[in-house]
Amino acid sequence: MYSSYFQSKRLVSIHILAIQLLLVRSVSSLNLTNAYLHHKCFLNQGNYKPGSKYEKDLNSLISHLSTGNFPDGFEHMSNEEAPPNSVNVIIQCRGDSYGSTCRSCFATAVAELRRRCPRNKGATIWYDQCFLDIGTINSTPRKIDYQNTFSMHNPNNMKGDKESFNKKTRDFLSSLILKADKAEANSTNLLYYAAGEISLGANKLYAMVQCAKDIARCKDCLEWSIRQLSKCCDGKQGARVLGTSCNLRYEIYPFLRT
CATH class of the missing domain: 3.30.430.20 (Gnk2 domain, C-X8-C-X2-C motif)
Known part of the structure; x- marks a missing residue:
């Protein structure tokens, strides 16, 4: 059983140098349609093995979210288990990016996070129009995270x-x-x-x-x-x-x- 928490341009090319600059803390802010901005892989939350329960639960949550409508551009879903077996997925889209636009950003973020942080239990990726966070830590309401900024x-x-x-x-x-x-x-x-x-x-x-x-x-x-x-x-x-x-x-x- 899953739980869900609800409260009620232009395209420009990016050179390799620009992509590298985006990985540092202060980089150029450009008017992009949905540019990749940054990501973090949280090694302290460990890795999951192929075919493990964690992977199956994560894939189930992602599959369930992929069919959603994202009417207000936000979803927080969990497999409702205690750490270290807890699996949480949070998708937050920019305030003007909801519905199909948010769903598209979610799909892009999932694919890219799998590539950049393969089998990390905890990871976050930011795009111009959304961020995706997965991890083993679950609390509602969440505490403010001043570190991962x-x-x-x-x-x-x-x-x-x-x-x-x-x-x-x-x-x-x-x-x-x-x-x-x-x-x-x-x-x-x-x-x-x-x-x-x-x-x-x-x-x-x-x-x-x-x-x-x-x-x-x-x-x-x-x-x-x-x-x-x-x-x-x-x-x-x-x-x-x-x-x-x-x-x-x-x-x-x-x-x-x-």
């Missing part, structure tokens, strides 16, 4: 008053957090997600914030992510901070579906 940024700096730009960006992201953290169960809006745009003189600033729907303290996670921007992305034209608990992004060009 990374940042990306546009290589170009904003012209003019950098400090003013940084403050306006932080303030705008903070205002979006207030919208995302309302978590109104009966709302027709996507839970734990907010996006918008503001004018910055001749430019516009576009931004989004989002939390995974099975964490308890969305606001704390996103506020921590905003603080990371000063360490990785000071004055950059675009940046994002990603993890398995929450993520945020801003750019001076539109990068979301309207």
Whole structure:
């Protein structure tokens, strides 16, 4: 028996050098349809053997999820066993990527994670429009993971008053957090997600914030992510901070579906 946790562009080519840069913590943030961003294989959770119960349960969960509709872009499923036999699969799609778009990202992530982390019991992979996490650790709600995060940024700096730009960006992201953290169960809006745009003189600033729907303290996670921007992305034209608990992004060009 499986359990499921619910709370209610352009294509550009990537050179080999660019792919290598994506593996480090701070890399260029590009407007890609669904680019691979990063992955982690968690060796501390061990490996599974071919034909093992873990593999069978993992394949069953993935098969079940593959037929889903992903109406709100999120699923957390488990085989309901205790560690080390626990198998968990979490798929979180970006707030504008749900339904068939989310299902497509899930299929891509599954195939690539199997290739990059073969037979690892624990692993995570991030794409532009989703992340996939598998592992033996199960808790609901999940604790915020501040360790498995990374940042990306546009290589170009904003012209003019950098400090003013940084403050306006932080303030705008903070205002979006207030919208995302309302978590109104009966709302027709996507839970734990907010996006918008503001004018910055001749430019516009576009931004989004989002939390995974099975964490308890969305606001704390996103506020921590905003603080990371000063360490990785000071004055950059675009940046994002990603993890398995929450993520945020801003750019001076539109990068979301309207």
